[in-house]
Amino acid sequence: MVEMMFRDNLLSGKRILVTGGGTGLGEVMAEAYAQLGAIVYICGRRINVLEQTAKRIGDATGSTVKALACDIRLPEAVDELVAQIWSEGPLTGLVNNAAGNFISRTRDLSPRGFNAIADIVFRGTFYVTLACGKRWIEAGDTASVISILTTWIWNGGPFTVPSAMSKAGINIMTKSLASEWGPHRIRLNAIAPGPFPTKGAWERLSPQSAGGSGSSGYIPLGRVGEMNELANLAVFLMADGCEYLTGQTIAIDGAMHLASGGNFASLSKLGDSDWERIRNEIRSANEQDRKERAKETRVSV
Ligand code: HXC
Numbered sequence: 001m002v003e004m005m006f007r008d009n010l011l012s013g014k015r016i017l018v019t020g021g022g023t024g025l026g027e028v029m030a031e032a033y034a035q036l037g038a039i040v041y042i043c044g045r046r047i048n049v050l051e052q053t054a055k056r057i058g059d060a061t062g063s064t065v066k067a068l069a070c071d072i073r074l075p076e077a078v079d080e081l082v083a084q085i086w087s088e089g090p091l092t093g094l095v096n097n098a099a100g101n102f103i104s105r106t107r108d109l110s111p112r113g114f115n116a117i118a119d120i121v122f123r124g125t126f127y128v129t130l131a132c133g134k135r136w137i138e139a140g141d142t143a144s145v146i147s148i149l150t151t152w153i154w155n156g157g158p159f160t161v162p163s164a165m166s167k168a169g170i171n172i173m174t175k176s177l178a179s180e181w182g183p184h185r186i187r188l189n190a191i192a193p194g195p196f197p198t199k200g201a202w203e204r205l206s207p208q209s210a211g212g213s214g215s216s217g218y219i220p221l222g223r224v225g226e227m228n229e230l231a232n233l234a235v236f237l238m239a240d241g242c243e244y245l246t247g248q249t250i251a252i253d254g255a256m257h258l259a260s261g262g263n264f265a266s267l268s269k270l271g272d273s274d275w276e277r278i279r280n281e282i283r284s285a286n287e288q289d290r291k292e293r294a295k296e297t298r299v300s301v
């Protein structure tokens with residue numbers, strides 16, 4: 001269970017979709033919402049992973065947690081997912097958390113390498129937001145959207161350029177739609193986490209061949225983030241009581257980006273052979289996930 005700062009049943013009556021909710025930060029946010037009484041949907045590409053997570057959280061919290069396979073890069077799959085959820089009742093909240101990323105020199109990227117990230121983060125996030133937003137507006141429902149970004153949206157992401165560009169796009173989507181959809185009482189905010197060690201991020205951003213260093217800059221608070229801290233912020237932004245708060249992106253990084261950039265600029269010192277080792281290590285992590293996905297029979301709901 002997540003250590004929470006809120007009263008029991010704070011989110012009772014809420015119905016929330018967390019994309020990429022089977023692992024990492026998505027999993028902890030899904031757990032926090034379920035713990036506070038919400039009905040939670042989690043989606044991703046690996047249905048086995050999602051089902052295990054949904055069962056674990058459901059058993060721990062007693063709330064309903066549903067696992068649905070969906071590749072958010074595919075607009076038709078997204079629409080099918082959202083239609084299936086709405087057939088059970090409208091969502092009241094969406095967390096755009098699903099993402100892909102890896103460190104690479106930008107000059108080593110192919111167009112497909114760029115799209116591997118942009119199709120998930122930039123386009124996929126928009127497809128999900130749009131599919132939900134249309135339904136909310138048509139029904140006149142109020143809703144809260146949270147997008148998980150990075151602090152690179154403010155100062156750039158050397159060696160993670162497709163992610164930085166895509167997350168910056170979603171940052172401006174947040175601000176644009178906060179204004180456009182404000183009259184419909186749909187609010188959009190974003191969270192920019194600093195380092196919160198997860199398997200998915202660390203394998204691709206902090207591989208051993210890069211010295212496991214990753215974004216190893218100075219963190220004034222002297223430590224990485226703790227999962228319950230992120231979950232508490234994600235609950236606050238989702239809950240009733242802060243309806244006037246919209247269009248904002250909140251960093252939760254122990255002041256790292258203010259003190260030392262919070263990005264991968266320090267990787268400039270690496271040479272060709274270092275990058276070859278890093279690429280191979282990241283590719284074997286990707287290969288492992290691909291094998292898990294290949295085991296699945298369904299790619300969408
Ligand atoms: C250069 C690479 C590469 C690498 C892949 N590519 N890895 N290029 N360096 N290390 C290129 C490939 O060569 C290929 O282009 C293209 O990308 C597609 O590769 P695939 O392996 O087929 O991609 P795919 O199976 O679609 O996998 C997508 C993925 C993968 C994004 C690459 O990592 C993934 O599924 N990730 C999901 C989970 C994830 O990334 N979690 C971390 C989020 S953390 P060519 O031209 O060769 O065919 C995060 C944290 C931010 O965002 C902040 C931390 C502080």
Ligand code: NAP
Pocket residue numbers: 019020021022023024025026043044045046047049070071072073096097098099100101120124148149150151192193194195196197198199200201289
């Ligand atoms: P993670 O565990 O790898 O989470 C990424 C999730 O996205 C996975 O569950 C993955 O599931 C899902 N996903 C990827 N591609 C998808 C697709 N096409 N369709 C549907 N789902 C997809 O990594 P994480 O660290 O928790 O990252 C979560 C979020 O936090 C991301 O937005 C990331 O950018 C952000 N973030 C993390 C950190 C950190 O320090 N961890 C810092 C800043 C920001 P499948 O592979 O099964 O699809």
